[in-house]
Amino acid sequence: MSVIYQRVALIGLGHIASSMFWGMKASGLADEVTGYARSAETRETAREIGLCDRVCDSAADAVEGADLVVLCVPVGAMGAVARDIAPHLKPGATISDVGSVKRAVIEAVEPHLPESVHFVPAHPLAGTEQSGPASGFAELFHNRWCLLTPARADATEVAKLRRFWKGLGSKVDEMDADRHDLVLAVTSHAPHLIAYTMVGVADDLQRVTENEVIQFSATGFRDFTRIAASDPTMWRDVFLSNKDATLEILGRFTEELFALQRAIRQGDGDHLHDYFTRTRAIRRGIIEAGQDTDAPNFGRGAHSTGRAE
Amino acid sequence: MSVIYQRVALIGLGHIASSMFWGMKASGLADEVTGYARSAETRETAREIGLCDRVCDSAADAVEGADLVVLCVPVGAMGAVARDIAPHLKPGATISDVGSVKRAVIEAVEPHLPESVHFVPAHPLAGTEQSGPASGFAELFHNRWCLLTPARADATEVAKLRRFWKGLGSKVDEMDADRHDLVLAVTSHAPHLIAYTMVGVADDLQRVTENEVIQFSATGFRDFTRIAASDPTMWRDVFLSNKDATLEILGRFTEELFALQRAIRQGDGDHLHDYFTRTRAIRRGIIEAGQDTDAPNFGRGAHSTGRAE
Numbered sequence: 001m002s003v004i005y006q007r008v009a010l011i012g013l014g015h016i017a018s019s020m021f022w023g024m025k026a027s028g029l030a031d032e033v034t035g036y037a038r039s040a041e042t043r044e045t046a047r048e049i050g051l052c053d054r055v056c057d058s059a060a061d062a063v064e065g066a067d068l069v070v071l072c073v074p075v076g077a078m079g080a081v082a083r084d085i086a087p088h089l090k091p092g093a094t095i096s097d098v099g100s101v102k103r104a105v106i107e108a109v110e111p112h113l114p115e116s117v118h119f120v121p122a123h124p125l126a127g128t129e130q131s132g133p134a135s136g137f138a139e140l141f142h143n144r145w146c147l148l149t150p151a152r153a154d155a156t157e158v159a160k161l162r163r164f165w166k167g168l169g170s171k172v173d174e175m176d177a178d179r180h181d182l183v184l185a186v187t188s189h190a191p192h193l194i195a196y197t198m199v200g201v202a203d204d205l206q207r208v209t210e211n212e213v214i215q216f217s218a219t220g221f222r223d224f225t226r227i228a229a230s231d232p233t234m235w236r237d238v239f240l241s242n243k244d245a246t247l248e249i250l251g252r253f254t255e256e257l258f259a260l261q262r263a264i265r266q267g268d269g270d271h272l273h274d275y276f277t278r279t280r281a282i283r284r285g286i287i288e289a290g291q292d293t294d295a296p297n298f299g300r301g302a303h304s305t306g307r308a309e
Numbered sequence: 310m311s312v313i314y315q316r317v318a319l320i321g322l323g324h325i326a327s328s329m330f331w332g333m334k335a336s337g338l339a340d341e342v343t344g345y346a347r348s349a350e351t352r353e354t355a356r357e358i359g360l361c362d363r364v365c366d367s368a369a370d371a372v373e374g375a376d377l378v379v380l381c382v383p384v385g386a387m388g389a390v391a392r393d394i395a396p397h398l399k400p401g402a403t404i405s406d407v408g409s410v411k412r413a414v415i416e417a418v419e420p421h422l423p424e425s426v427h428f429v430p431a432h433p434l435a436g437t438e439q440s441g442p443a444s445g446f447a448e449l450f451h452n453r454w455c456l457l458t459p460a461r462a463d464a465t466e467v468a469k470l471r472r473f474w475k476g477l478g479s480k481v482d483e484m485d486a487d488r489h490d491l492v493l494a495v496t497s498h499a500p501h502l503i504a505y506t507m508v509g510v511a512d513d514l515q516r517v518t519e520n521e522v523i524q525f526s527a528t529g530f531r532d533f534t535r536i537a538a539s540d541p542t543m544w545r546d547v548f549l550s551n552k553d554a555t556l557e558i559l560g561r562f563t564e565e566l567f568a569l570q571r572a573i574r575q576g577d578g579d580h581l582h583d584y585f586t587r588t589r590a591i592r593r594g595i596i597e598a599g600q601d602t603d604a605p606n607f608g609r610g611a612h613s614t615g616r617a618e
Binding site: 076125129145147183184186187188190191193194196197198199200201202203204205212213214215216217221223224225226227228229230232233235236237239240243246247249250252253254256257260261264265267269272273275276277278279280282283284285 | 523530555570
């Protein structure tokens with residue numbers, strides 16, 4: 001793989017940024033990668049484990065001379081970071097991000113950026129339940145989608161960022177920011193809130209000890225806890241910044257749940273059976289689309305967990 | 310491993326029964342295993358793939374002379390099967406089952422059984438999203454819990470069934486039937502209904518194409534679809550026969566969900582952050598209890614899916 005951006009700056013050094021770094025090193029996509037994290041402890045860890053060619057003590061230093069700057073901070077922190085780095089950006093640089101919400105990020109970041117840079121928002125649909133600078137690995141993005149929401153960005157620069165993400169192993173597609181936020185509300189944001197809720201209910205339940213919940217957690221609940229172990233700050237920001245779409249989907253969810261609860265209460269087995277038969281088909285579609293596997297040993301060996309946002 | 314029951318009869322030849330058969334063969338727990346399934350097609354498949362030493366054309370034939378009879382049919386069919394086999398049971402035999410609900414199974418089965426047999430209900434917390442006679446594999450129960458709800462059963466016979474399940478690789482515990490049903494409502498039944506609901510919502514949503522949902526399904530939703538691909542008949546019966554506990558937990562779930570929705574609407578980030586931090590701890594407990602792993606490559610290789618009852 002040849003170099004796509006000579007110098008890349010990663011702002012925020014968590015799970016996604018550290019995976020990007022190891023991926024860039026593995027595939028030779030950049031000559032030099034600088035990094036910055038707000039926390040001194042994170043910068044220290046990064047230096048210890050060799051994360052980034054150069055860890056800087058300010059975001060301004062990290063972005064200086066960078067051809068690509070990627071904002072890898074929680075969605076709620078993107079605006080402040082953009083404001084801080086804006087005066088130090090190299091003319092002609094591409095600015096991107098990895099936020100799970102796109103409209104709010106665009107609104108927070110774009111006003112701060114000078115005319116001379118290219119803003120191409122991105123969202124890699126990847127991640128595990130891990131977080132922090134030591135949790136990244138080069139293969140995180142392999143065969144995962146990365147969605148770009150470039151709007152008015154220059155086509156040449158968009159194509160370059162596409163090549164970059166393909167170099168990290170991703171499949172890349174483009175989408176309108178609002179559509180992205182709705183699709184992700186359905187496929188990711190609402191499911192996460194629901195998983196968080198169910199795990200919270202189990203924890204609260206005085207009549208069932210936490211020990212029983214943990215010990216006898218069948219896969220239903222175990223999958224939920226995996227989802228609900230994701231980074232709290234990241235997810236708080238996702239819900240607050242994709243509020244409308246998330247609340248809309250949750251409203252639809254509640255309607256459906258009430259209909260199924262009524263069917264249970266009334267003993268309407270046909271309704272339940274029909275519903276469960278229909279949902280099976282979607283699963284088959286996902287397996288056929290190559291987004292998951294139906295190999296029957298989930299949760300067994302060393303190869304069996306983690307989660308994507 | 311030595312023989313524990315000379316002859317074992319499996320009534321119903323789906324995912325659990327076929328896994329039990331291959332497990333018994335692998336560990337030499339039984340001399341002969343007979344099997345019966347209501348559907349001629351299933352019996353035909355079983356004969357073709359060598360599932361059971363002898364596939365019988367009636368449940369009566371299958372249980373004749375059996376030292377252990379295991380009912381592996383959906384919970385709603387247990388009563389009728391018990392009634393059919395009762396006159397043919399060998400005195401001193403142990404009757405067990407693998408149903409996900411225990412109180413309803415006991416109420417449906419026990420009245421039909423003669424005094425001369427031992428009834429020891431059981432529930433292996435294992436399974437994948439697969440179903441049918443060809444889907445079983447010997448390792449399904451390895452390191453999974455099997456919960457027995459023996460009530461007044463003879464201690465010697467309970468101990469024997471414990472050894473049998475340990476021989477299949479399970480960890481075994483005993484529990485009161487009502488407590489089992491409540492614990493499972495929290496850890497399995499309610500999470501399944503919620504997953505079914507969310508997948509149904511995604512399917513219904515006119516503004517998002519099914520293709521987008523499938524293609525861009527991040528792990529949150531992908532885990533839900535795996536859960537929601539489970540056998541519709543089995544799950545209809547679970548919900549109808551564990552109605553009270555399931556509805557109670559769903560009621561608590563809805564309360565919590567509304568509180569989180571309100572926090573999102575009002576922009577109460579602290580409430581969300583605190584909640585998400587609390588749920589993270591449960592996940593750590595499950596990993597520490599050895600019920601799952603936090604290896605970071607979930608959904609990647611060949612070793613990454615399936616689901617438990």
